[in-house]
Amino acid sequence: MSEDPGTxxxxxxxxxTIGDLSPRAxxxxxxxxxxxxxxxxxxxxxxSHLEVSVRGRLQSLHEHNEEQKVPSLLAxxxxxxxxxxxxxxxxxxxxxxxxxxxxxxxxxxxxxCSVPGASAFTTALAAAGQPPLPATLCGFLPPxxxxxxxxxxxxxxxxxxxxxxxxxxxxxxxxxxLEEVLGGERRATLLAELSKRFxxxxxxxxxxxxxxxxxxxxRGEYVLVVAPRDLRGGxxxxxxxxxxxxxxxxxxxxxxxxxxxxxxxxxxIRRRNVFDLVASDRENVVxxxxxxxxxxxxxxxxxxxxxxxxAAASYGESIESGIRLALSDAREREGLPTGFxxxxxxxxxxxxxxxxxxxxxxxERGVKLVIGGATSAEAMALIPELDELDVVCLSPSASAPGLxxxxxxxxxxxxxxxLEGHTAANFLFERLGKHDVLLFTGDTExxxxxxxxxxxxxxxxxxxxxxxDVALTEDGWEQIAAEALARDGVEAVYAIGxxxxxxxxxxxxxxxxxxxRIVTTSAFYSGQVIREAGEAAEGILFPLPPFDRTSEKEPxxxxxxxxxxxxxxxxxxxxxxxxxxxxLAIQVM
Numbered sequence: 375m376s377e378d379p380g381t382x383x384x385x386x387x388x389x390x391t392i393g394d395l396s397p398r399a400x401x402x403x404x405x406x407x408x409x410x411x412x413x414x415x416x417x418x419x420x421x422s423h424l425e426v427s428v429r430g431r432l433q434s435l436h437e438h439n440e441e442q443k444v445p446s447l448l449a450x451x452x453x454x455x456x457x458x459x460x461x462x463x464x465x466x467x468x469x470x471x472x473x474x475x476x477x478x479x480x481x482x483x484x485x486x487c488s489v490p491g492a493s494a495f496t497t498a499l500a501a502a503g504q505p506p507l508p509a510t511l512c513g514f515l516p517p518x519x520x521x522x523x524x525x526x527x528x529x530x531x532x533x534x535x536x537x538x539x540x541x542x543x544x545x546x547x548x549x550x551x552l553e554e555v556l557g558g559e560r561r562a563t564l565l566a567e568l569s570k571r572f573x574x575x576x577x578x579x580x581x582x583x584x585x586x587x588x589x590x591x592x593r594g595e596y597v598l599v600v601a602p603r604d605l606r607g608g609x610x611x612x613x614x615x616x617x618x619x620x621x622x623x624x625x626x627x628x629x630x631x632x633x634x635x636x637x638x639x640x641x642x643i644r645r646r647n648v649f650d651l652v653a654s655d656r657e658n659v660v661x662x663x664x665x666x667x668x669x670x671x672x673x674x675x676x677x678x679x680x681x682x683x684x685a686a687a688s689y690g691e692s693i694e695s696g697i698r699l700a701l702s703d704a705r706e707r708e709g710l711p712t713g714f715x716x717x718x719x720x721x722x723x724x725x726x727x728x729x730x731x732x733x734x735x736x737x738e739r740g741v742k743l744v745i746g747g748a749t750s751a752e753a754m755a756l757i758p759e760l761d762e763l764d765v766v767c768l769s770p771s772a773s774a775p776g777l778x779x780x781x782x783x784x785x786x787x788x789x790x791x792x793l794e795g796h797t798a799a800n801f802l803f804e805r806l807g808k809h810d811v812l813l814f815t816g817d818t819e820x821x822x823x824x825x826x827x828x829x830x831x832x833x834x835x836x837x838x839x840x841x842x843d844v845a846l847t848e849d850g851w852e853q854i855a856a857e858a859l860a861r862d863g864v865e866a867v868y869a870i871g872x873x874x875x876x877x878x879x880x881x882x883x884x885x886x887x888x889x890x891r892i893v894t895t896s897a898f899y900s901g902q903v904i905r906e907a908g909e910a911a912e913g914i915l916f917p918l919p920p921f922d923r924t925s926e927k928e929p930x931x932x933x934x935x936x937x938x939x940x941x942x943x944x945x946x947x948x949x950x951x952x953x954x955x956x957x958l959a960i961q962v963m
Contacts, residue, residue, distance in 0.1 A: 378455040382479045384472070385811070386465040386491025390569035392423050400424055406456040409446075410435040412470055416462050427690060435459065440471045444478050451484050463595075465493040469513040469539060490626040494568055494597050495537050502563035502599035509535040515548055517541075520761035522548065527780045540564075542592040542646040549584040552600070554782065556580060561601040567594040616641055618796035618831075667772050668951060674711045677719070677735040677753045677961045679746035679756075684723025686749050688873055688902045688946050693748055693770050696952025699933075699940055704960050711960070717741060721748075725755035732756055736763050743768070743962070750774035750819040757781045768958060770951040774823045787951045794895060794917075795827035798868060801917035803836045805892055808866035810839045812858055814879045816871030817847045823872050846875050851880055865890040873903040884910035893917060896947060904946075 383402050388394040404426045411417035414434050421428050430939065435443060451457060461470040469925035475901060495511045512529050516522045527575050529536055540548050543809040552562075558581035565575045566588065571585050576586060580600070583589065588596075611647060619640055623633035675798055678697060687922070704710045717739055719731035728746060743766045747753030753772035760783040769786040773794065777786060800921040802808045811832070815821050842858040858864065868892065869879040876898040893915045898904070904911045933953060936946040945953075 375501050380451055381456050381485040381487055381686060382451055382476065383456065383458040384466050384476070384488040385458045385460050385487065386489060387463060388569070389463045389492045389494050389497065390573070392404045392601075393813075394492050394569060395424065396489065396491055398424070399491055402489055403458055403460070407431065408433060408450065408457045410454060410457060410459045410472075410475075411462070412436045413462050417460060418472065420460075430922070435471055435475070437471050438896050440474050444475050447475055448484075451479055452482065463492075464493075465491065465495075468493070468495065468511060470912065478552060492569065494539065494595075496567045497561075497568050498597035498599050499535070499537055501565060501568075501575065501905075504563055504599045505535050507535075509537055512536050512538045514541060515544075515551075517544065519547070519551060520758070523551050523555050523761055523782065524758060524780055524907045526552060530556055535602050536598075538598045540596040540598050542594060542596060542820045545592040545596060546584070546589040549580065549598075550588050552598070553580040553584045556600065558584075561939070563599045564588060565599070568597065570594070580925075593850040615796065616791045618800065621793065621797050622800055626841075633774055669742050673713045673715060675715045675717055675739055675741050675743075676956075677717045677732070677739070677741040677744035677746070678737070679719045679721055679728055679731050679744055679752075680748050681728075681752070682720045682725040685725040685874070686720070686872070689748055689897075690721075690723075691902065692948035693952035693955075694950035695941060696770075696945065696954075697745065697956040699926075699937055699949075700953045700956035700960070702940070703790075703936065706955075709960065714960070715885045721752060723749070725752045728752040729755050729759055732759055732765075736765055742766065743959055744800075745770065745959060746953075747772045747777075750777070750823070752784070753777055753784070754819070756782050760784055770955040770957045773950055774819045775847065787955050793827075795824040795870075796831050798824070798893060798895070799828050799831035799836060800919045801915075802866060802868060802891075802893055803832060803838050806866065806893075806915075808891060809837070810864065811866045811868050812841045812855070813843045814851075814867065814869040814871070814876075815843060816847055816875040817845070818872055819874075820872060820895070820897065821870050828868070828870070846871060848876065852953065855882065856886060859886060859888065861872050861914070864888075867892050869894045869898075871895065872897050877907055878901055880907050880910045881913065891915065904945075 378889065385399050385402055386396075387399070392580045403421065403424065409417065409421070409432050411432065414432055414437065417432060418428060418522060435447075447457065459466045459472050459475065461467075461472075466472045467476060476486055499506055499509055502756070510529065516525055529538075535691065538552075549564075553560075558579060561577070561578045562580050562583060563575055563577045564583050564586075565573075567573045574592070576583060576585070576588060583598075616637060620633050620637045623636045628636060650950075678694070679689055680694055682694060683690075701710075701716065717735050719735065721728040721731060732744060732746065735744065742764075745768050747756050747767055747769035748771050750772045753767075753769050754774065754777070756767055757780045764783070766783045767781075767785070769784065772786050777784060802811055813825075815825055829840070833840060840865055842854070844855045844858065848854070867879070867883065867888070869892070871879075877895045880892065880894075880898075882924045887907060893914065896916050898914065933950065934945060937943075937949060939951075
């Protein structure tokens with residue numbers, strides 16, 4: 375062999391037909407010092423067909439021993455030994471062990487060379503008749519339904535073709551979950567026994583494949599190629615851009631029908647497509663939840679899990695006030711279901727405690743519907759539990775991107791962070807005419823959801839200039855901000871963060887005598903925090919107020935009047951969403 379010694383070879387093996395192995399792969403396997411395989415019995419059969427002697431050269435490398443074997447294998451390569459890594463079928467590492475070894479050898483600066491060959495990923499992608507690029511190899515799905523559905527939702531975050539390896543033992547269940555999470559109308563191709571004598575393929579919707587003959591009587595190995603998601607007929611329009619344009623139309627005084635028409639014309643899509651994208655959980659969730667809960671027996675109990683103490687208490691207290699008002703209204707009009715109960719719990723603003731309280735409610739009281747996940751952190755902690763315990767969660771205020779896609783049982787009322795960032799950028803640049811902005815950013819999931827979309831729209835799309843990005847977690851941020859204000863004559867500020875973070879910025883700007891425009895995230899739209907800010911809060915703008923408490927229209931007018939009569943103060947957005955979310959819960963129970 376002409377190659378220098380001390381090399382780790384990644385050797386692709388056939389996925390069905392032995393003749394697909396390349397002459398170079400045969401040569402490498404016949405001359406290396408050591409061959410690593412996940413299943414040594416299958417490897418022996420393959421090498422026997424190739425008439426390659428493996429005496430003393432074949433060792434196992436699988437997920438249970440790879441981490442322990444890496445140091446000794448690394449030492450062999452370092453000493454000048456040649457090692458070949460093979461898989462049971464196809465290209466190693468992609469859906470098989472080997473990554474840890476390859477990484478270790480690379481980090482040592484030692485040679486890693488691939489011998490290309492068969493791959494179920496590229497073979498299926500080329501033969502499927504679905505858009506080939508961009509595409510994602512997703513590997514096998516988790517065996518349990520809850521983690522499997524969460525994994526499917528996580529994979530579908532971009533409009534890419536998905537290539538998924540399916541287990542024949544779980545084929546029907548996996549296709550059913552793919553249909554449920556991705557949608558029954560999604561196009562896909564199911565390929566079986568690639569490169570073998572009885573190779574076959576079936577194209578159609580996920581609904582058709584889930585009910586096809588392969589799902590009834592699985593035979594062989596399967597690869598599913600799923601076409602990219604689209605906007606349900608909406609072409610290439612960006613969903614968040616559509617939502618932001620619709621919101622902008624509403625803020626300019628259009629009614630809902632006019633905003634739908636204007637947005638559809640702006641993106642060249644149908645009004646129904648716009649409606650599907652902008653319809654909030656308030657409009658769609660009742661039908662979904664009613665269908666899900668219709669089969670539940672027992673007393674109608676709603677769990678309420680909120681942060682009424684701790685760092686997020688200002689949100690939790692406002693949400694609770696709205697919930698209690700909704701309950702009071704329902705009692706007065708005798709609108710509560712027979713036996714209706716509410717189980718309350720405080721998270722202490724701690725996601726782990728939120729999970730503990732949630733499990734306690736479900737296990738001890740049999741709760742099937744909870745109002746919780748008030749912060750994005752608590753929502754992210756709760757979502758994995760929902761599918762496992764089969765419980766619905768209505769979130770009044772979590773806003774991190776992609777939350778609702780992670781579980782079919784999670785619904786939120788609050789707009790997404792991405793929409794808020796997009797709208798804030800348009801508001802500053804177009805409505806206020808501010809083409810230079812000083813940015814203040816906290817360090818939370820909320821901030822990390824808003825900031826990228828704001829910068830993308832403000833800088834890249836609109837051409838705005840970022841004077842400075844002041845990190846509120848950095849020591850001495852006040853000095854950095856003061857220097858930026860003095861140096862550049864800043865006329866506009868955008869503060870991204872939770873209420874307490876924004877409050878510190880507002881108080882700082884007031885002390886500095888700043889007279890420009892101050893725009894903040896809607897998290898500052900909390901009555902308690904605004905009262906604490908006092909005069910410093912005057913003139914602060916919220917580009918995405920989810921409801922206008924000065925409105926003279928119903929049902930906002932009645933809600934505001936009822937709230938002020940009860941609490942002797944005006945409601946904030948979190949109280950409004952608390953009222954809405956309990957109203958939904960009562961309606962579906």
